[in-house]
Amino acid sequence: MKNIEPKTLKGFRDFLPKEALKRQYVVDTLKSVFTLYGFAPLETPALEYEEILSGKYGEEGERLMYKFVDRGGRNVAMRYDQTVPLARVVAQYKNDLPIPFKRYQMQPVWRAENTQKGRFREFLQVDADIIGSESLLADAEVITLTVKSLEKLGFKNFKILINDRKNFSLTSNTKITDEDFINIIRAIDKLKKIGREAVVEEIAKAGISKEEAEKILSEIETREQTELIKDLMQTLKKMNIPQERIEYCPTLARGLDYYTGMIFEVEIDGYSAGSVCGGGRYDNLIGLFAGQNIPAVGFAFGFDRIIEAMDELKLFPQNLELTKILVTVFSPELIDKSLEVSSRLREVPSGTSLRSNNINTELWLDPETKLDRQIKYADKKGIPFVIIIGPDEAEKNKVTIKNMKTGEQKTIEINSLFDEINK
Numbered sequence: 001m002k003n004i005e006p007k008t009l010k011g012f013r014d015f016l017p018k019e020a021l022k023r024q025y026v027v028d029t030l031k032s033v034f035t036l037y038g039f040a041p042l043e044t045p046a047l048e049y050e051e052i053l054s055g056k057y058g059e060e061g062e063r064l065m066y067k068f069v070d071r072g073g074r075n076v077a078m079r080y081d082q083t084v085p086l087a088r089v090v091a092q093y094k095n096d097l098p099i100p101f102k103r104y105q106m107q108p109v110w111r112a113e114n115t116q117k118g119r120f121r122e123f124l125q126v127d128a129d130i131i132g133s134e135s136l137l138a139d140a141e142v143i144t145l146t147v148k149s150l151e152k153l154g155f156k157n158f159k160i161l162i163n164d165r166k167n168f169s170l171t172s173n174t175k176i177t178d179e180d181f182i183n184i185i186r187a188i189d190k191l192k193k194i195g196r197e198a199v200v201e202e203i204a205k206a207g208i209s210k211e212e213a214e215k216i217l218s219e220i221e222t223r224e225q226t227e228l229i230k231d232l233m234q235t236l237k238k239m240n241i242p243q244e245r246i247e248y249c250p251t252l253a254r255g256l257d258y259y260t261g262m263i264f265e266v267e268i269d270g271y272s273a274g275s276v277c278g279g280g281r282y283d284n285l286i287g288l289f290a291g292q293n294i295p296a297v298g299f300a301f302g303f304d305r306i307i308e309a310m311d312e313l314k315l316f317p318q319n320l321e322l323t324k325i326l327v328t329v330f331s332p333e334l335i336d337k338s339l340e341v342s343s344r345l346r347e348v349p350s351g352t353s354l355r356s357n358n359i360n361t362e363l364w365l366d367p368e369t370k371l372d373r374q375i376k377y378a379d380k381k382g383i384p385f386v387i388i389i390g391p392d393e394a395e396k397n398k399v400t401i402k403n404m405k406t407g408e409q410k411t412i413e414i415n416s417l418f419d420e421i422n423k
Helices: 017-036 058-064 083-092 136-152 178-189 196-204 210-221 227-238 303-312 332-346 371-381 391-395 414-422
Strands: 047-049 067-069 075-078 101-110 122-131 158-164 246-248 262-268 277-281 296-302 325-327 361-363 385-388 398-403 409-413
Touching: 017 101, 017 122, 017 136, 017 303, 047 083, 083 101, 083 122, 083 296, 122 136, 122 303, 136 158, 136 227, 136 262, 136 277, 136 296, 158 227, 178 196, 178 210, 196 210, 227 246, 227 262, 296 303, 325 332, 325 371, 332 361, 332 391, 332 414, 371 385, 391 398, 398 414, 409 414
Parallel strands: 158 246, 325 361, 325 385
Antiparallel strands: 047 075, 067 075, 101 122, 122 296, 158 262, 262 277, 277 296, 385 398, 398 409
């Protein structure tokens, strides 16, 4: 039989427990904030009909989308983002959903990217959106939700860059086609990434001179805040968002074609891989499915970039261990004591008044294993405490608890074990 080399596809990853725990911490933290603001969870299929997704993301999206024909001969595509599937859901279930519909979604998406730092072909995306409200309060709330989420994760130095897509109406040159205009917006959106000279060259591809391209860029760079942005700034101030968190950026464009109004991105000081969040208002997208205009505003976190930034800035708590205690088995004859202690650490036995603290506890499963191997296992797994119950401890109804970080160990009454751990 041929040996199969164990490996993952390029751009796809396994997450071993150490990394998976970090991811779960971020997911749980974000869910708690989203729920606090009245957002409910939504899940959609990994596969959609190709026609649902195609034509919604621009040229780059069409190129990066995973498309294929399934066994039934249907043209299908893998979920590229969560906004377009959301639009499909709202149109399909519009009579069953409360309006405004406030939802969050945390699922993987797939893009045929050239892999690099912070970019993968399968990655988790975290979205939150408000559907059915034209109110400026909805725009302000999604920005507030973004700020509070990042603060809850421990970020202190970050900025919300905001703009109005209406800032990109070009009045100085009427010869530019709609297609060229979209390409100009995409070029300007790359200003920080590729620099001014390169952006001017890309704008000039619209069939205009470099001087005209320079004029277009300069005109957009110097545009003052629209009334929408001014009102939004004031509303955010009333919602207790510090003004130093918000920065008007007239060249911020957001590359996706479906944005219609307010747009924003988040940059974190000390993290150089790019923005970790982006979003805005997209009032026309859902109408493509619903046959009527339905306003919408929302954002998406770059989940992997959040993880990377938290790692670089050392924001993860030190106590993310899944298991808090390993209860060892000293010998086959003493296994009953180990079973009793592990059960009490986990849960209260029914019909008793015994105390339990619902502590994540692992019981060693092989009674014949030597004690030193059990302790080495706890050390490798990062379990902070080990319980040892030898003949002396069992006879006196005591346990020995070993702190794996300090090496300190002490023998105490079983009923004092819970207080000792809670210290």
